[in-house]
Amino acid sequence: MAVTRDDVFHIAELARLGIDDARADALTAELSSILAHMEVLSQVDTAQVPPAAGVGAGGTPLRPDATIAPLMEQTLESFAPSMRDGFFIVPRLATHEDSSESGA
């Protein structure tokens, strides 16, 4: 199943990755080539096969549903890009420019 250039821009937006035109062309070819190798999976009969959610081979015990406080040896302020009064500071959620760029 070949990936189109529009697909690349769409999934890049879903993944919050900014992609320029030149990179989009290269990624379209690369992803199409990789996905072509996955086509072999469609030939396997899995009608009666349950999907593997994981490979826990037993021995993974349940524990009490209690919170374990993280053992933090540094404060959040020591590594957060921007903090104030114990909160992470982020840019405005939406601006006039954002709205116009997304065509909304």
Add this chain to the structure above:
Amino acid sequence: MNVADYTRLGAAAISGKVRSGEVAPSDVVRAAFERAGEIGAGPDALNIFLHADEEACVTETKEVQQHLDTAADVGILAGVPVAIKDNIASLGLPTTCASRILGGYVSPFEATAVTRLRANGAIIIAKTNMDEFAMGSSTENSAFGPTRNPHDVRCVPGGSSGGSAAAVAAGITPIALGSETGGSVRQPAAFCGVVGVKPTYGRVSRYGLVAFASSLDQIGVLGRTVDDAAIGLEVIAGFDKADSTSSDADVPIYRVSALGKPAPEARHPDTEAMRIGRSPVPLPPPPDSTTLKGLVIGKPKEYFPESLDPSIRAHCERALDRFRSMGAVIRDVSLPRSPLAIPVYYVLAPAEASSNLARFDGVRYGLRVDPGKGLKSMYEATRSQGFGPEVTRRILLGTYVLSAGYYDAYYKKAQAVRTLIADDFRAVFASGVHAIFTPTTPTPAFPIGAISDPYEMYLNDIFTVTANLAGVPAISVPIGRVRRLPVGGQIIAAHFDEYTMFRVAYALEASLGAEAHQ
């Protein structure tokens, strides 16, 4: 301790000398850094270390020395220098996953595996280079430049744990931690002529391992010898409340060397004792490396294709002959769905990665690039500038296979085929086979820059990725050289049977002796 002596010793010998007072821990660490300088572990040569702090290590050795002076239990890795892959959180040194998006990030907590190493007297001397976020098979995808193979600096060391494998191969540390998602410990171990073990999924806590594909990720150990790998795994294995996928299965003694029992609580009696559990159940004695009588070793035909490098095939056949001569029965077996493993892996791992790596968004930690146009543009600018090409490619691939209209055709299908691959292993082990032997890689190390096609690079994992998909333990052991470069043989065992895997590995290593490196 002079450097020449140091580079010849395994972890057990170093620990023995430290515990007997023959050598001070500070002398061992000095020798490790001297070796790192001599061989060129820095960015202008082999580029093995991303972060190292000799002064901090000297301070740490004083604590081990104090315990020695007061006759306290210093642990079975007393004074042993260990290098840690840069995606495993360690206090004091940065944890960047070799990515610009985590440039300079110092974790506020430590991985359980690292805490257990320290609790047993190990000294963490450096964080090692790797493919960015463990995505790669050559360490060329590091944002900080490739690591070079100590056996031939023109070649890659393998990946993604290439820095850890090179640190051990170069004689800088006898043990290093790496991580596996599809072969990232065993493949570089094979390329660098060292031992690399991936435990059963759930055997080692993933707490503090930066998540790539959570249903596949496991911390593994690289060692100069099988004994080094066995000691390292024994120390870090076991239940951990902080990882919900961690198993409470008993951890047997894997190593042959006599060192006493690991004592994870020895130096952390308060908080750590709450998080680290050990079973009091009596366990089997260490493996016997002199005989394989009673064992059936499977030789799966899918791992010995006609296209296999004839020199690698010859080394594998020699190893199988040694197994026979030690009393094992070699049986031809089939793991028929193994050829589907690479397509399955490269659907599932990127899918999980696309979710796990969503957390790198410039909000809580790491890089933030803010063009001043609001939140969405901050996310996009941060992630586009922070992630390298391979990580970007895999996030997009993962997002695609999970997106509406493609989920059933790719993700759900790959999960079902993963069940079939795991069933193949279950069937072979249920038929009376105790271990499976294969080549670790289809080729020896390749020159830096030689592989540019992403899928061709993915094929490096063709013999290793099935063990990750099935969750079974596997180890790579040196079995000889091809065109002057090391190659490895892989021993795979059933879930939680690392004991048998090590038994076979010890026997192979003892039988081959110096031939393993010729």
